[in-house]
Amino acid sequence: MAAPTFADVVPIKRISSHQYSISLEDEWCIGSVPNGGYVTSSFLVVARTHMSQTHSTRSEPHPVNLHLEFLRRTSVGEAIFTVQDVKLGSRISNLHITLSQPKHPGDTVREDKAQGYITMSNIATEEGLSLDTEYTLSSPQALPVNLPILGANNLDENYTIRPADPFPQFRRAAQCIQIFLVRPDKRGPSRPKSIIDQWVRFSPKGVPNGRWTNDALGFLVDMFPQIVESYINPESEDAALGAQSQQQRRDSTKKPKVNGGRPFWYPTLVLNLDVKKLLPEEGVEWLFVRVRAKAVKNGRFDLDIEVWDETNELVATSTHASLIVDASRNIAGRSRSKTSKKNNDSKL
Template identity: 25%
Template sequence: MAPKGPCMADRFEQELGLRTLGANRFEIEMGDRWNIGPVPNGGYSLSVAAEALRRVLDFDQPLSLTGHFLRPAQAGTATIEVDTLRSGRRMGYARAVLSQEGSARLAVTAVNGNPDSRSGFDHLTLTPPELPAFEDCTPIPGVRPFNDNMSVRLDPACAGWLEGRYDEHCVLTGWVAFADGRPADRAALPLFSDSFPPPVFRRLGPVGWVPTLELTLHYHRAPASARLIGRFSTQVVSSGILEESGQLWDETGQLVARVRQLALLQQRQA
């Protein structure tokens, strides 16, 4: 496990530091540590919105989060306005809009609850992928500054595309963790869920920008490890619009989240 410096473990919490402007209205300075090129990672923007929703709802544990990415966000000042849609005895529903420079960038709808305080029927037929050790997997090169702060490593069996060896299997498996060793938690799951490259790159190579249009994250368990195991796949691409499905597991074998997103495949012109 990567060592932690005395302040490094607090870096992500600092990046979620909201200032209250009024009733259900917040401001934040979005950092550039989570940028992929000039644009903040969509999962980071979702994490910011999820924190605002958590502060407003009576239930602080997210169950479901759906984000629609209206325009690219940017590092700098953002405001988040939250509207409570319903607050019941066991769950709360709300909507948040993240804006910058007077323009809405991200609209998010959430369902929050307190799942850890409940007991009930469990059923799971999914199993985590078997992976080599973290140190034996292949790091993703060149995506900065994002990869200075997140460590994503692919199973070598599905990493040939990084060296120009493509195949028809649009499936990526591997590890994801904070580069500074900070434990994964619910607040970080939106970021983790959007950290892997698009699986379609395994077939086409890194052909261009693949902006997320919509992303839905279902939370199942609080992670019990710093590193998570991911499996992400694309089964449908229609006229350049792709669907991607994924699961995140902790090192104890618990399924912590499932994610599904719709994205636009913008291939570079030859």
């Protein structure tokens, strides 16, 4: 049996030539809200399906650029994706896609939850000027890795597995990816808290048997240890990685807790994705991701993400604009399985 890919976890139904349905599932949620990266990858699947089925003669099956704006909280359940063909070209086509859901359970009227523009092309047949810019990851350099040893033993000389998210019941989507971080004894002063390096494997249903394809890039660029937490709650991450002594763990319980010890929620406002490389159709086991934040200020922060493969080729880049809010904003007016009629989805 082939290893599962992202297309296997988001079965898509074609309603008409320009409308599609995907069921957003609870296991991919942060709190009560489907993870933004999971939703982004759903947009990628819709765009690929649309060009492959409705415009099959154009041979432009690959999203190469995406700009997505999250207008309101999405919900578990059916999501309708409506596609507008903004421009159909011989090499590049542009789609506008809207995700809509009922404001309240049982409503017949839907409201827009997210909208995006996606540029479609055929990465496999692209031609044109190519130059070696000698671009590499900026300082600090990525530490070398032995992936066979890392996969077999959950650690190698420089990386170790991140056993679990500090808030696993709240960040359920984090169980669908296996993350390996730089070992605490290898971090050093040259690696600021504002940068996270990770090797990752796709783990649908918590089993690391999946493979990364281009469909999954949206999810991949939105799933990592939260940089804000490395500043305000470093004890949880260090404890998970075994970096704390018993005395440090005892001392950490005496420190004042940011936000009263409650988890934060980091909703994405805008996500941009630029795809540089087409991964194999059957997918790859490992990808490297660097996440960097430049400024965290007044409850807003930015993220720059780079995705690299085992051959040291750049696969994709992404930028985010995000908020920092109390986790109660995520679940306000909702339960895990049902949305209250009192919910005001105009608020994040």
